[in-house]
C-alpha cells in the first residue's frame with residue numbers, strides 16, 4: 001500500500017492517477033454521432049475538432065461500425081510473422097491510389113516519424129553514403145512526441161528537459177527559400193515537411209517553395225519526407241495535400257484520419273526510398289493488425305472516391321465563405337481565415353484559448369494551435385445543416401468573448 005495520507009499528509013501523492021500532461025477541458029463525453037458529441041450531463045456539442053482530424057467520417061460512422069464489428073467477430077490480432085490479408089488489401093489500395101510502391105503500418109503518427117527517419121538514413125547507408133544522416137525540418141513543425149520526433153520538430157516547448165536529443169536534425173526558419181537553398185546539399189539525408197502545418201497554426205507551405213524543395217532534393221539526392229498525418233486522407237479535398245502542389249514525396253507519413261478513430265498509421269514510400277528496409281530492419285507488434293487494417297481499408301475506399309472528395313471541396317467552400325463573413329463581422333476578435341479544404345484556421349486577435357472556452361459554452365468544439373489560431377477540422381462528411389449550425393455557434397462564441405464577463 002502507498003503512503004497513508006491520514007498520518008503523513010506531506011507524503012500524500014500530489015499527482016493524479018492520470019499523468020497530468022494535458023491541460024484538460026472540464027468536459028467528458030459519453031456518446032458521439034456524426035459531428036455531435038453528448039456530454040455526461042446531456043449537453044450536446046458540435047464537434048469541429050474531430051479528435052484533431054481523426055474522426056474523418058464523424059463519430060461512430062455506420063460504415064466503420066459495420067466493418068469493425070464484423071472483423072471483431074472474426075479476428076482481431078495476429079502477429080506480423082504471418083501474412084495478414086486485411087493489411088495486404090489496405091496496402092494495395094494505398095499503392096494503387098498514391099505515388100507509393102510500398103507501405104508499413106503503425107499505430108500512430110509518431111511511429112511513422114520514427115520509420116521515416118530510419119528509412120531515409122538506411123537508404124543512404126545502403127547506397128554507400130553512411131555519413132549522410134542530416135535531416136532538415138522547419139520551425140513550427142510537429143511530427144510527434146518520441147525522442148526522434150521532438151528532435152525533428154526542435155521547438156523549445158517540446159524538447160526542454162528531454163536532452164540529449166537525437167543528433168542530426170536542423171530546424172530551418174519558416175517559409176525562407178534562401179535558408180532552404182543554403183541548407184540542402186549533397187550531404188543532406190532528408191527534408192521532412194508538413195505540406196500544411198497543423199499544430200504550427202494551419203500554415204500551408206507555399207506551392208513554389210515546396211516545388212523548390214523537391215527540385216533541390218532531386219539535384220542533391222536528398223529524400224523528401226512529407227508529413228501528411230494531419231493534412232492527408234481527404235482533408236484538403238484530394239486524398240493527399242501534396243496532390244494540389246505538383247510535388248510527390250519519396251516517403252510519406254499518414255495517420256490520424258486513416259483509422260477514422262481506430263489507432264492506425266502508415267508510412268508510404270517509393271521502392272527506391274524503401275530499398276534499405278529488408279527483413280528484420282523494422283517491426284511492430286500491433287502495427288497492421290487485422291482490425292485496424294479492415295477499418296482503414298473501408299475508410300480509404302470511401303474517402304478516395306472522387307465524388308466524395310468533390311463533396312469535401314464543396315463543403316469546404318461553404319464553411320470558408322461563412323468563416324470569412326464571421327471574421328468580417330468580428331474584426332476585433334478574428335484576423336483572418338487560413339488553410340485549405342476542411343483544414344481551416346481562424347487567426348485570432350484575442351487569446352485562442354479564451355475563444356475555445358467560450359466555444360464550450362456555445363456548444364461548439366474547436367482546437368487551439370500555435371500562432372494564436374483556432375483550428376476547424378470537422379468530419380469530411382459534415383452535413384450542410386451542421387455547417388450552418390457551426391457558423392451560428394461560432395458567432396455566439398465570438399460575441400461572448402468580445403463582451404467581458
Ligand SMILES: *Cc1c(COP(=O)(O)O)cnc(C)c1O
Nearest residue numbers: 108109110142143144198229230
Ligand atoms: C498528430 C501529428 C503527429 C503525431 O501523431 P500521433 O498519432 O499523435 O503520434 C505527427 N505529425 C503531424 C503533422 C501530426 O499532426
